[in-house]
Amino acid sequence: MISLNNITKTYKDGTLALQKLSLTIETGEFVYLKGKSGSGKSTLLKILYGQEKVDQGQIILADHLVHKISNRKIHELRRQIGVVFQDYQLLPYKTVFENIAYVLEVTGYPNEKISARVIEALETVGLKHKIFEYPSNCSGGEQQRIAIARAIVHEPIVLLADEPTGNLDPQNAYAILKVLHKINKSGTTIIMATHDQSLVDKLPSRVIELENGYLTKDRSINHTMMIL
Ligand code: ADP
Numbered sequence: 001m002i003s004l005n006n007i008t009k010t011y012k013d014g015t016l017a018l019q020k021l022s023l024t025i026e027t028g029e030f031v032y033l034k035g036k037s038g039s040g041k042s043t044l045l046k047i048l049y050g051q052e053k054v055d056q057g058q059i060i061l062a063d064h065l066v067h068k069i070s071n072r073k074i075h076e077l078r079r080q081i082g083v084v085f086q087d088y089q090l091l092p093y094k095t096v097f098e099n100i101a102y103v104l105e106v107t108g109y110p111n112e113k114i115s116a117r118v119i120e121a122l123e124t125v126g127l128k129h130k131i132f133e134y135p136s137n138c139s140g141g142e143q144q145r146i147a148i149a150r151a152i153v154h155e156p157i158v159l160l161a162d163e164p165t166g167n168l169d170p171q172n173a174y175a176i177l178k179v180l181h182k183i184n185k186s187g188t189t190i191i192m193a194t195h196d197q198s199l200v201d202k203l204p205s206r207v208i209e210l211e212n213g214y215l216t217k218d219r220s221i222n223h224t225m226m227i228l
């Protein structure tokens with residue numbers, strides 16, 4: 001349901017961020033995107049939600065041809081995707097409720113249903129009791145769970161998480177990982193960028209590895225090597 005075919009991405013300054021990358025991810029998979037800083041993980045995620053354009057290659061995500069999507073259609077694409085960043089990116093002058101409800105308001109979700117959806121999303125991440133707090137009154141781990149609630153409130157089919165545990169201690173990182181796996185169990189496809197192998201080992205799943213913009217490891221590649 002996500003397919004990348006022979007993707008190459010060069011930034012304006014000439015940096016080659018991704019090279020000849022092909023990849024398929026099925027609906028409902030949980031995929032770790034591993035690699036050192038600068039290996040191309042963020043670029044790959046940005047390409048999936050249409051924030052960066054590729055030089056060549058095709059990207060298909062849930063029936064959208066992302067590589068040639070129009071600005072109008074990009075909103076439709078993003079309604080099917082949730083995104084979580086390392087630094088939470090919550091709005092400081094809005095309450096937890098307002099931070100999350102905002103996503104539904106801008107997409108024209110029926111007003112009378114907004115509260116119920118926000119509460120449901122907060123229940124998923126275990127933070128319903130923080131609904132009227134401000135982000136500054138929440139710990140880092142809590143802020144990331146709120147950001148996850150915001151990313152899933154519109155019920156995306158894919159959740160992209162870019163180093164979501166990068167600012168957290170191991171305990172909070174594990175809590176975030178468990179929440180993401182729980183969301184995955186309910187059917188959402190998840191791609192999580194991380195450089196942290198110890199975290200991957202705690203809840204193993206498919207690992208795709210990037211090195212200098214090249215895909216160097218994947219389950220299917222390892223499998224082929226085993227046959228050889
Ligand atoms: P554009 O949005 O037109 O591509 P830039 O390429 O200047 O503009 O940068 C976009 C963002 O990427 C900026 O926030 C910038 O700080 C960041 N950025 C620029 N160069 C690099 C780089 N070499 N590595 C990581 N991030 C970068």
Ligand code: ADP
Nearest residue numbers: 011013015017036037038039040041042043044
């Ligand atoms: P990762 O997420 O694995 O740290 P990135 O996708 O951010 O890797 O970066 C891949 C490469 O592209 C790096 O060399 C980085 O410096 C470069 N890069 C990222 N964003 C930009 C940008 N906006 N402009 C120029 N180079 C960039």
